[in-house]
Every structure is written in C-alpha cells, then in structure tokens.
Amino acid sequence: MFDVLKQMDRNQEGFRAVSNQFDGTMELVAEFHEGYPGLVFEPALVRRLADYALLVDFDFYWFSDGSEEDTPLP
Secondary structure, eight states: OHHHHHHGGGGHHHHHHHHHHHHHHHEEEEEESSOOOOOOHHHHHHHHHHHTTOOOEEEEEEEEOSOOOGGGOO
16 A cells, blocks of 8 residues: 555645545455454554545455354454
C-alpha cells in the first residue's frame, strides 16, 4: 500500500483531484490458506489515505481444506 501511495506522491494534486471527483478507492485483495496475519493501520497510513480521500475496500478470501481446526474464528 505504501508503494502505491509513494507513486501517487509524484502528482499529489492530480491524484487528489481524481480521487475526489470519482470517489477513489484503494482495493486490497488477499487469499489466505494458512492462518490470518491480521491487519493494522498505523496513524501515518490513515493520514496518507485521507490526504488522497481514499476509501479502502478489503476482499479477503479464506481457503480451507474443510477441517474445523483450519477454520478461522469469526
């Protein structure tokens, strides 16, 4: 995510304008087969996303072998 924001920093005003005009979204997609690493947004990252008026959408997929002990807790 930071890599994408660094690229956007090259034209901050342009990306900010486009994000505001078209309701910018940063899409995070992940597939998990073993365990779940968790997700943490530090204040600096939240500020950077807000600078570009970005909504963040998460699509996380859990792939299991079907056993109960392989199923994450809600």
